[in-house]
Amino acid sequence: MLTLLPSGVASSDPPVTLSPRLRSDSALRYLGTPSDWAADILQKLNYHGPLALSWDDTALKEAISVHTESKDVCVILGASEGVICITKEDNLENLFEQAQLQKADKLRVWLLSIPLPKIPLILVATVARGSSTKAKNLVDMHHQLTERLHEHNIHPVSLAADGAEVERAAQRMITAAAPAFSIYAIPNKKKGCSVVLQIPLYYDKHPIVIIQDSKHGLKTARNQIMTGARMLIVGCFIMCYSMLRQLADHILGPLFWHDISNAKKQDDRATARLFSAVTLKFNHENSPEQLGLSVYLFVLGELIDAWQNRNHCNHIKMVLRAQFFLMAWRSHTVAHPDHNLNTHFISRELFDIFLTLCDGLLSLIIVYCK
Known part of the structure; x- marks a missing residue:
């Protein structure tokens, strides 16, 4: 998996493991800190208004490659588990012999957008993942990404995805995990037709709105x-x-x-x-x-x-x-x-x-x- 920076240049920094649990489950890994780049772009544009966060998947050619980082360390790229560091040669052989690697076949991209004309999207993060990734793992990826954005006081107002079942399930879980809600009701005399809006509030009551394509x-x-x-x-x-x-x-x-x-x-x-x-x-x-x-x-x-x-x-x-x-x-x-x-x-x-x-x-x- 390779994470690209907004400038389109790959970072040369060594891979950083965010957490062991996330590393094995959802493979969200970063090279460098994409949220720093997003914050820098917003600062240069002198923009302090609302933002929108969206994500989608595209097909990825399946391949496993091994790169030598140093004399004793190898890095395996292309697995749905994420970037895997091997410190001993016999561990690498055992890994391939036991066929524990699942090739990633999708590339997930997160984009931050400013809702104004003629402003390009900001690439926040990319991650290679497998087709069988569950909604809970996608939610874990999302929370780690928003945590990094929160560190730079970046709080998207809307979260957009396509209508796939796993995406809608992930959006429901994001909504359910909110610590607080703002609730609005539009009554209707017909039974079962009243409209109740629940707006999740995250990070000191910053609202987020779940939307679809x-x-x-x-x-x-x-x-x-x-x-x-x-x-x-x-x-x-x-x-x-x-x-x-x-x-x-x-x-x-x-x-x-x-x-x-x-x-x-x-x-x-x-x-x-x-x-x-x-x-x-x-x-x-x-x-x-x-x-x-x-x-x-x-x-x-x-x-x-x-x-x-x-x-x-x-x-x-x-x-x-x-x-x-x-x-x-x-x-x-x-x-x-x-x-x-x-x-x-x-x-x-x-x-x-x-x-x-x-x-x-x-x-x-x-x-x-x-």
């Missing part, structure tokens, strides 16, 4: 309609793959054939076309009987648009509309004798992602206003 959630919403495992039902109206095919088959339709035939699940452009105002208008005018699809495209498309350039009043209206719709839709599905959540409602994962998007944006508005 909004465009990743929209791609998942598109895939829900295209899967044959579900028949989404909103009230008396269904949503299914054939409706999207009609939009693509129509000579004036807004969708392309490759948007729905052997479509890539992570196609950003196809997703943007499906949830565009043009598609919504075309479907409403040419297929008014497909009201469920029109409502689905409008409400969820508005939720993602709420994360773009809008004033606070519009933000709140768009988010609350989506949140109340999702909660009421789920309550209706549960109460209906012929419907069930596994077939006629969006997946549990997508429901959780959308609620996180709703709660996250409302929480950010509260935090920034205060």
